[in-house]
Amino acid sequence: MSKPDRLGASFRDPSGFLFTRDGRLYRQVNHLYAAEYDRLMTSGLYDRLVKAGMLIPHREVDLPPAEPDLAYKVIQPESVRFISYPYEWSFDQLKDAALTTLTLQRRALKAGMSLKDASAYNIQFFEGRPVLIDTLSFETYREGLPWVAYRQFCQHFLAPLALMTHRDVRLGQLLRIYIDGVPLDLASRLLPWRTRFNLGLFTHIHVHAAVQARFADRPIERPKAQAGMSRQAMLGLLNSLETTVRGLKWKPAQTEWGRYYEMTNYSDAAFEHKKRLVAEWAGKLEPKLVWDLGANTGVFSRQAAGAGAYVVAFDIDPLAVAQNYRQVKEAGEKNILPLMLDLTNPSPSLGWDNRERDSLAERGPADLVLALALVHHLAISNNVPLPQLADFFAGIGRWLIIEFVPKSDSQVQKLLRSREDIFPHYTREGFEQSFGRRFKIHAAVQICESERMLYLMERL
Amino acid sequence: MFVFVAGLIDKSPYLDPGSGSFLLQLLIAGIAGLGVFIGAQWGKIKALLTGKKVTKEDEDDETKDE
Incomplete structure (x- = not known):
């Protein structure tokens, strides 16, 4: 048995x-918390919350604790497939997490307990739904x-949701700067004056x-009488x-909804061909964890999920992530987690000692990475040289399904329209050469009715 | 006669609840509590008028939580 390793965020x-x-x-329960833990377990609150899908299930295990002097019990929580953070959630995910927190508190009160914290980081998406993962959050x-x-609660949930609704959805990113939620004086200054008329x-x-x-x-x-x-x-x-949280609604322009795949430049046959290839390759590889980078609304994520994988579907566009999450909710999908991510500046290590919140890479590697219609954005819009792109992908996953979009493609032409073409190496040969240094190319298929190539690669 | 809010806490929480945040809750406690009280009474009056019994589920709002 190896030495226990205490998590950086847990202090x-x-x-x-x-x-x-x-x-x-594992989670060590300290003697200090023994009475509260027993109350949670014996009052029926734990069972009710787990049954309602609002609290992570755990079992007590007979294992040596990490710090025996302090230990009352050791519990093993069910594992969350991918830890995500509020600055990676869409508006509705943060809102659902907020409502879950309030419901937890209401139910706790009924059992004579109360939440002693309301951190957004205590909520994770488990089987498609927000759940509390900190079993030790309850007190008498x-x-x-x-x-x-x-x-x-106000700093972690209400302030960012209000800012996203009433000012700009991008202000959710303030959570990345302020580890304990958006300071209320800042939120108050940033919110429009009219929000003072919202009780x-x-x-x-x-x-x-x-x-x-x-x-x-x-x-x-204050007077004792009160x-x-x-x-x-x-x-x-x-x-x-x-009531305040429910009243906050992010309303993107309706016309933008559902138009993603109408804006592509390739035919239905090409689209179907690509879907078929992804499903076929993912089916052969049987990956457990897939990262779909630039997942859009998750069409290809669902191909991989269909092969039994848990898919984290990242996209930079809040609208695409919102739409993807809406689908997850409506269909009750348990193995797709839509998240927001700017790949040109991915989530870093944050917090105390930079160990409280893990960077994207620290949460990997994935068994399979999908990078469809993505490379031209990184290589041309963000000027990343192809060898560095290959290094990046080799660092985050073992298998890679990647699409190369050549310069002749109208989407790439669009990117080059307003700038000088300083990318002489952005060719199919250049791409294969750069990626060939880090990956073994198992398959390269031209997508029908297009000039695009789809590759299946394995890290060397 | 005055007391310290901090004195209300016999066991320190690990989070600093914030003096202002505590005070604000106490200030709105009356109003918010009154709202719940009125809501509950209104439910009873409505039940009395319509002849519909207040069920256990209505009282504990687990159904509402779902």
Whole structure:
């Protein structure tokens, strides 16, 4: 048995921590948290939440703890196939995670417990739905006390959702800068003045920010007569937060929806040919984890998912990711996770010691990477030389299905229209030579009715 | 007579709830609680008028949560 390895993100809460041993993930429950853990398990709350698909299931295991002096129990949570972060979620994913958090708190209250944190990072997408992965987030509810996690909920969920709705959907990226959520004074300054007429946003963002500033670093005195916050008041607060969150809707121009594949320049036959090849190759390889880079709305992701893989479908376009997530929800798909990602600047390692949130590469490698209609964007729009592209792909996955779009293609012509062609090596030969250094090319097929090539490669 | 809000916490949470955030909740507690109270009463009145019994599910809103 190998030495336990404590996870870099798991240090804030003294209730316990995550560690890996022999490649498996475990959570140590500390003595400090014993009573709360037992309450979660015996009150029926755990069973109800797991049954409702809102809490990650776990089992208690008889394994040596990572820190025996502190240990009460060791539990093994069911594994989440791919850890994603709120700055990679579409608007609706963040909104669903927010609503799940509020529902968890409401259900916890019914069982005499309360969430002691409301971090968006405690929510992961598991079988297509947002679930709480931190089993140690519950504490005994003490009537009279306000919600300890209220501020965190507003920073992690409400503020970014409000900014995405009322200012610009790209402001969700502020979560990447502010590890503990968007500061409320910043949200208040960035939100349009009219949001003060929205009772929920006025209260939970604008007034909240003002009160925070007023009482920063000051203990608050208040009349004893008003002491305490009743259970009813807590439920009222949760209702108010829920109404506010539900009222936030990102409305992209309707005309843009569903037009992705109408905007392509190749025929139905070419499209079907490409789908068939992806399904056939993925079927042969039987990959467990597939990363579809530049997945758009996930048409090809679904070909790979059909072969039994868990597919993370990345795209830079919030609209495409939103549409993909909508499909996942509507069809109840359990093995596709749509995420937002700018490949020219992928998610970095973040947080304390740069170890709290993993970079994209640290969450790999994938068994199979799909890079369809992508290379020209990276090589021409972002000027990445082909050998460096090959290095990148070799670093993130074993198998690669990649499409080469030649210069003669109208999509590439479009990219070159407004700039000088400084890409003499961007040719089929140049591509094969560059990728041939890092990969063994198993198949190269010209997509019918097009000049595009589809390759199946294996890392050397 | 005055007390410190911080004194309300007999066991420190690992998160700093923020003085302002605590105070704001206490300020809106009354209003929010009143809303829930009125909502509950209204439900009962409606049930009385329509003759429809308030079921267990209505009281605990697990169905609403789904």
